[in-house]
Amino acid sequence: MMIEATGVRKSFAGREVLRGIDLSVPRGSVTCVIGPSGSGKSTFLRCVNRLERPDGGRILVDGDPIGYEPYRDGLRELRRRDLARQRRDIGMVFQRFHLFPHLTALANVVEGPVGAGRPRAEATKEALALLDRVGLADRRDAYPAQLSGGQQQRVAIARALAMRPKLMLFDEPTSALDPELVGEVLDVMRGLAADGMTMLVVTHELGFAREVADEIVFFDDGQILESGPPSRVLTAPEHPRTRDFVTRVL
Amino acid sequence: MSAELPVYRRRRPGQWVLTLVVVLLAASLLRSLITNRRFGWDTVGAWLFSRTVMTGLLTTLELTAVAMAIGLVLGIALALMRLSDNPVARSVSWAYIWLFRGTPLLVQLLFWGFISALYPTLSLHLPLLPAIGDVPANSVITTFAAALLGLGLNEAAYLAEIIRAGIVSVDPGQLEAADALGLSRVRTLRRIVLPQAMRVIIPPVGNETISMLKTTSLVSVLAYAELLYSVQIVYSRTYQTIPLLIVASIWYLAVTTLLNVGQHYLERHFAKGGSR
Numbered sequence: 113m114m115i116e117a118t119g120v121r122k123s124f125a126g127r128e129v130l131r132g133i134d135l136s137v138p139r140g141s142v143t144c145v146i147g148p149s150g151s152g153k154s155t156f157l158r159c160v161n162r163l164e165r166p167d168g169g170r171i172l173v174d175g176d177p178i179g180y181e182p183y184r185d186g187l188r189e190l191r192r193r194d195l196a197r198q199r200r201d202i203g204m205v206f207q208r209f210h211l212f213p214h215l216t217a218l219a220n221v222v223e224g225p226v227g228a229g230r231p232r233a234e235a236t237k238e239a240l241a242l243l244d245r246v247g248l249a250d251r252r253d254a255y256p257a258q259l260s261g262g263q264q265q266r267v268a269i270a271r272a273l274a275m276r277p278k279l280m281l282f283d284e285p286t287s288a289l290d291p292e293l294v295g296e297v298l299d300v301m302r303g304l305a306a307d308g309m310t311m312l313v314v315t316h317e318l319g320f321a322r323e324v325a326d327e328i329v330f331f332d333d334g335q336i337l338e339s340g341p342p343s344r345v346l347t348a349p350e351h352p353r354t355r356d357f358v359t360r361v362l
Numbered sequence: 363m364s365a366e367l368p369v370y371r372r373r374r375p376g377q378w379v380l381t382l383v384v385v386l387l388a389a390s391l392l393r394s395l396i397t398n399r400r401f402g403w404d405t406v407g408a409w410l411f412s413r414t415v416m417t418g419l420l421t422t423l424e425l426t427a428v429a430m431a432i433g434l435v436l437g438i439a440l441a442l443m444r445l446s447d448n449p450v451a452r453s454v455s456w457a458y459i460w461l462f463r464g465t466p467l468l469v470q471l472l473f474w475g476f477i478s479a480l481y482p483t484l485s486l487h488l489p490l491l492p493a494i495g496d497v498p499a500n501s502v503i504t505t506f507a508a509a510l511l512g513l514g515l516n517e518a519a520y521l522a523e524i525i526r527a528g529i530v531s532v533d534p535g536q537l538e539a540a541d542a543l544g545l546s547r548v549r550t551l552r553r554i555v556l557p558q559a560m561r562v563i564i565p566p567v568g569n570e571t572i573s574m575l576k577t578t579s580l581v582s583v584l585a586y587a588e589l590l591y592s593v594q595i596v597y598s599r600t601y602q603t604i605p606l607l608i609v610a611s612i613w614y615l616a617v618t619t620l621l622n623v624g625q626h627y628l629e630r631h632f633a634k635g636g637s638r
């Protein structure tokens with residue numbers, strides 16, 4: 113398993129946002145998380161690379177507990193430096209891109225690998241190949257403000273891939289885009305899935321989910337109500353709330 | 363709408379009246395500058411590039427540069443301490459800023475100048491360790507050192523708050539992106555946060571630098587010959603007070619102008635990638 117989450121809990125200011133999430137993502141598979149807004153999908157995703165610190169439960173990525181190291185007969189919290197090392201293996205794409213605005217597209221992609229100690233020449237070569245892969249080789253010297261939303265998100269994907277992650281997290285990657293720009297980002301993600309990348313995707317694009325996902329997980333009010341292959345969850349949902357959500361979004 | 367209709371420029375009579383008033387006032391000021399012999403322009407000319415004034419000017423520039431450098435290094439450290447998770451670091455930074463912003467710079471300068479009255483010798487006593495160093499205070503804290511300590515330590519308190527405001531102004535999403543990439547804390551600060559904070563930090567720091575240039579004149583209370591004290595020495599001998607104050611003012615204005623130009627280019631540099 114690439115991700116094994118058990119009993120993940122998280123509260124914000126007394127409000128329980130995650131009430132015991134159990135979720136497994138097999139290596140090389142694509143899992144799409146769907147559900148109404150406020151149901152805890154994004155919070156769970158952010159727990160996987162510990163941008164959010166869960167209050168309870170645990171998350172293993174590729175067998176390692178995220179944010180902890182073995183200590184005596186149990187675990188203890190990692191130093192920031194070691195947590196950073198864990199995060200390098202987990203790519204993350206944000207809803208609002210969060211590209212570094214003072215760096216060019218190329219410099220955005222190069223920053224991570226160089227920060228991890230890879231030689232700049234090698235990182236640049238690989239970054240150019242990645243920009244080419246997301247169809248933006250000709251915009252390497254553009255600053256984020258000079259790119260469209262779809263182009264920015266594609267650079268953000270290249271930036272995450274530059275760390276050679278074994279897992280990619282997508283947090284509503286197309287929700288901040290104009291409708292006509294959604295396709296170009298989904299195309300890049302389809303390509304990644306086809307190449308066998310393990311992906312956990314929070315999305316409202318049910319068409320994409322149906323086509324690409326191996327597993328659909330439906331979140332509601334901090335819990336997983338239903339999960340399974342798209343053919344079941346999207347076409348013949350068991351739970352009335354899932355049915356309600358799917359018909360409303362489609 | 364209708365491209366054929368002629369479009370007339372609106373007349374602005376107020377602008378013409380204001381221009382006339384300003385021209386008249388400027389002319390009368392210019393006339394007095396030329397005809398009032400007590401300005402002593404020949405004396406100004408004689409002293410403007412004199413050795414005394416040049417030495418004073420260099421000292422002022424040196425004090426400004428070194429005090430701002432001390433202030434910036436210490437200010438960054440204080441700002442980071444203030445924003446740190448560590449409650450001890452936060453409290454130390456808070457107390458430092460409270461003390462150095464809360465007392466007049468003039469008093470701080472005098473304290474450093476008269477430090478030997480408080481501590482005739484300097485040594486460091488830590489519990490369980492022998493005392494480190496035991497030197498006369500006046501040999502370590504010379505007048506120059508006292509001036510720099512006074513100006514630099516005070517400036518650090520103000521710059522700390524300016525830098526903190528700049529750091530806080532950076533979108534939290536930038537930190538999340540850096541965290542998700544696994545960048546180290548130092549690299550995140552140096553490569554991601556500070557370059558973006560600069561756009562907020564530079565204008566007030568430019569202000570502070572220009573302010574520092576003129577604040578160095580307070581050092582004259584320590585009888586240290588920066589620009590103002592240098593001309594004061596001269597006019598206390600020759601009684602040409604006004605012309606020599608004009609000499610000092612001309613140099614303060616000239617350096618301020620240069621600093622403005624420098625700030626313009628710095629701002630342009632850090633506006634890279636900006637859409638605003």
